[in-house]
Amino acid sequence: MSQRKRSRGSGPSQADDGDEDFSLSPTLPRSQVQRNLERHSQDQVNQKVSELVQFLLVKDQKKIPIKRADILKKVIREYRDIYSEIVNQAGRTLQQVFGLQLVEMDTRQHIYILTSTIPRTEGENLRRDNQTAKLALLMVILSFIFMKGNSVKDGAVWEFLRRLRIQPGERHEVFGDVKKLVTEEFVRQKYLEITPIPLTDPPEFKYQWGPRAAKETSKMEVLRFVAKMQGKDPTYWVSQYNEAKTTR
Amino acid sequence: MSGSSSSDGVTSSSGNSRSERGRASLPSTSRNGAVPQRRLQELSPGSADRDMEETGAEDEQQQRLEGGEGDEQSRRIIRNQYRELIYSVQQNREDMLSSKSNRLTEALEEANKLFSGVSSAREAALDAQFLVLASNLGKEKANELHCEMTTFDSLVFAEDLLTFMGINRIEAEENDNDSESISGYLPSDAWHKLGEETEKYFRRAPSFHYMLGSFKSDPPVPRQRIERQKKTTGTEEKRAMPAQLKKMEESHQEATEKEVERILGLLQTHFQNDPSTPISFFDLVIDPNSFARTVENIFHVSFIIRDGFARIKLDDDKLPIIEPSEDNEEREDGHSAGARNQVVLSLNYKDWKEIVETFEITEPMISPPYHSNEDEMETD
Numbered sequence: 250m251s252q253r254k255r256s257r258g259s260g261p262s263q264a265d266d267g268d269e270d271f272s273l274s275p276t277l278p279r280s281q282v283q284r285n286l287e288r289h290s291q292d293q294v295n296q297k298v299s300e301l302v303q304f305l306l307v308k309d310q311k312k313i314p315i316k317r318a319d320i321l322k323k324v325i326r327e328y329r330d331i332y333s334e335i336v337n338q339a340g341r342t343l344q345q346v347f348g349l350q351l352v353e354m355d356t357r358q359h360i361y362i363l364t365s366t367i368p369r370t371e372g373e374n375l376r377r378d379n380q381t382a383k384l385a386l387l388m389v390i391l392s393f394i395f396m397k398g399n400s401v402k403d404g405a406v407w408e409f410l411r412r413l414r415i416q417p418g419e420r421h422e423v424f425g426d427v428k429k430l431v432t433e434e435f436v437r438q439k440y441l442e443i444t445p446i447p448l449t450d451p452p453e454f455k456y457q458w459g460p461r462a463a464k465e466t467s468k469m470e471v472l473r474f475v476a477k478m479q480g481k482d483p484t485y486w487v488s489q490y491n492e493a494k495t496t497r
Numbered sequence: 498m499s500g501s502s503s504s505d506g507v508t509s510s511s512g513n514s515r516s517e518r519g520r521a522s523l524p525s526t527s528r529n530g531a532v533p534q535r536r537l538q539e540l541s542p543g544s545a546d547r548d549m550e551e552t553g554a555e556d557e558q559q560q561r562l563e564g565g566e567g568d569e570q571s572r573r574i575i576r577n578q579y580r581e582l583i584y585s586v587q588q589n590r591e592d593m594l595s596s597k598s599n600r601l602t603e604a605l606e607e608a609n610k611l612f613s614g615v616s617s618a619r620e621a622a623l624d625a626q627f628l629v630l631a632s633n634l635g636k637e638k639a640n641e642l643h644c645e646m647t648t649f650d651s652l653v654f655a656e657d658l659l660t661f662m663g664i665n666r667i668e669a670e671e672n673d674n675d676s677e678s679i680s681g682y683l684p685s686d687a688w689h690k691l692g693e694e695t696e697k698y699f700r701r702a703p704s705f706h707y708m709l710g711s712f713k714s715d716p717p718v719p720r721q722r723i724e725r726q727k728k729t730t731g732t733e734e735k736r737a738m739p740a741q742l743k744k745m746e747e748s749h750q751e752a753t754e755k756e757v758e759r760i761l762g763l764l765q766t767h768f769q770n771d772p773s774t775p776i777s778f779f780d781l782v783i784d785p786n787s788f789a790r791t792v793e794n795i796f797h798v799s800f801i802i803r804d805g806f807a808r809i810k811l812d813d814d815k816l817p818i819i820e821p822s823e824d825n826e827e828r829e830d831g832h833s834a835g836a837r838n839q840v841v842l843s844l845n846y847k848d849w850k851e852i853v854e855t856f857e858i859t860e861p862m863i864s865p866p867y868h869s870n871e872d873e874m875e876t877d
Contacts, residue, residue: 306705307705309702309704309705310704310705310706312701312704347702349702362702363702364700364701364702365700365701365702365703366700368697369696369697369699380692380704381688381689381692381693381695381696382688382689382691382692383692384692384695384696384699384701385688385689385691385692385694385695386688387695388691388695388698388699389658389691392654393651393654396649396651396654397649397651409651409655412651412652412655412656413655413658413659414659414683422685423685423687423688423689424688464700465699465700465701466698466699466700470698470699471698473698474694474695474698475654477694478654478657478658478661479653479654479657480657486649489649
């Protein structure tokens with residue numbers, strides 16, 4: 250008990266070094282959770298569920314995957330024994346009220362993202378911020394990677410972007426520091442995966458889709474985008490089409 | 498070079514055939530290892546303690562050198578053949594790249610055959626050159642396997658994207674070969690426009706933002722919000738009355754007083770008309786159309802009672818009634834014996850509804866303030 254108080258007292262903005270407090274996996278068997286559930290009143294449980302829903306919605310603003318450790322430390326706290334039940338209910342609420350899906354992206358690392366289950370309607374953007382433009386850049390990169398065989402060298406990516414008037418060294422009027430956006434932000438959000446190619450000097454990197462990209466869109470969707478841009482049918486690119494069909 | 502072989506001269510003849518056999522059985526892939534080894538032999542004659550194969554080759558070379566003209570001729574032929582092979586591979590690159598063609602394999606086999614006649618560095622170097630060429634071609638063929646039918650042309654894709662984004666191609670001349678040329682002008686909402694199209698292909702959860710809040714989305718914020726919400730939901734009920742009233746008091750101090758006076762006037766008028774009949778408290782304050790107005794009325798009436806202009810009593814049915822009082826003594830002296838009482842009245846929405854039904858109140862006795870000029874019995 251005192252341990253938890255200490256971590257709370259040290260401020261909510263503490264970096265995630267509270268992990269050691271919650272390193273014990275809270276995934277208890279369902280029967281155990283059901284028994285624990287009886288120890289709390291329905292109102293209390295509902296309260297926690299609402300808090301978790303709010304927390305997830307706000308945390309998702311930056312599109313950085315949400316860690317289970319954060320959820321435990323900042324929301325669940327002493328209700329750890331019914332963690333899985335709270336998460337399930339929160340997921341249901343998100344689905345029923347907001348049409349959002351809580352996806353556990355990595356079952357080892359236990360990180361969550363929110364995706365939408367309803368298609369976007371036209372003219373929805375009330376907030377004029379950068380998110381839409383950044384999504385365009387991301388889509389361009391993802392489609393380039395996919396059409397070129399799912400793994401591309403960094404040199405090829407940046408050469409392609411140059412054709413779209415994006416210079417990695419210069420400040421872009423829409424994106425600012427593009428290099429940082431692509432290599433840091435997109436990677437942190439798990440849209441892209443950039444890994445160094447071994448035995449290269451100067452070091453080269455390969456760009457691939459990140460797990461979030463696979464969850465929020467699909468190869469088929471990306472192929473459709475490319476096809477639309479080029480005014481062709483998706484089946485025009487036979488091998489990519491076949492690959493897209495068989496993936497998921 | 499010639500001196501070292503003397504000790505091995507005995508074995509030379511038998512070694513010859515053995516080494517030939519040995520060479521023939523080597524697969525083409527291991528040639529890379531064999532060639533430098535042979536070259537090493539030629540360069541370092543002192544290392545005579547190799548296996549039979551090596552020494553046999555050296556001897557054979559010896560024999561060849563001793564052979565003279567004929568051997569030089571055959572070597573030249575081999576070199577020519579290699580150069581031809583290399584040339585043909587280079588010229589027929591596209592054909593070799595085609596997945597249907599076996600020509601690369603055929604060329605490799607031919608080179609393998611040629612290699613069996615190779616014994617000196619020059620030819621071996623040509624063989625190595627051919628190998629580099631063939632392996633590069635092989636790698637390209639492997640890459641082609643990825644996008645077998647239609648290769649993706651990223652240049653065209655880039656141009657299509659720019660077109661979609663609404664590029665203004667001002668310059669008429671085209672520098673098509675130089676793809677780096679900046680021709681044309683991208684409008685400022687280019688990327689945004691592309692983004693709107695892109696969103697259709699994504700299942701991205703829209704960002705959740707509070708409309709009235711100016712919060713930055715840092716981790717601490719949700720926590721504070723959660724705590725606050727916990728508190729407010731708990732005390733919402735009791736707070737409703739004072740919260741509203743406080744606001745009124747702060748901003749409309751005088752309005753309150755005016756309101757109280759107005760109600761007092763209402764009351765007194767009523768009492769003048771009918772001095773002996775007290776008014777039911779509920780009849781007075783309850784506004785059947787608005788719970789909020791009811792609460793306001795109770796608030797205003799409480800001032801009247803505090804100031805001693807009226808009294809609340811319980812009648813025979815134990816229901817509260819208001820009756821006028823002589824305010825002279827009570828007002829100045831706040832501590833007259835037994836006269837002052839404090840009461841806390843709680844009324845929630847449900848109760849209010851029940852009272853309206855039970856007492857069959859259809860019209861508010863206290864009219865809403867903005868209609869004060871009209872008939873007091875008017876309803877909204």
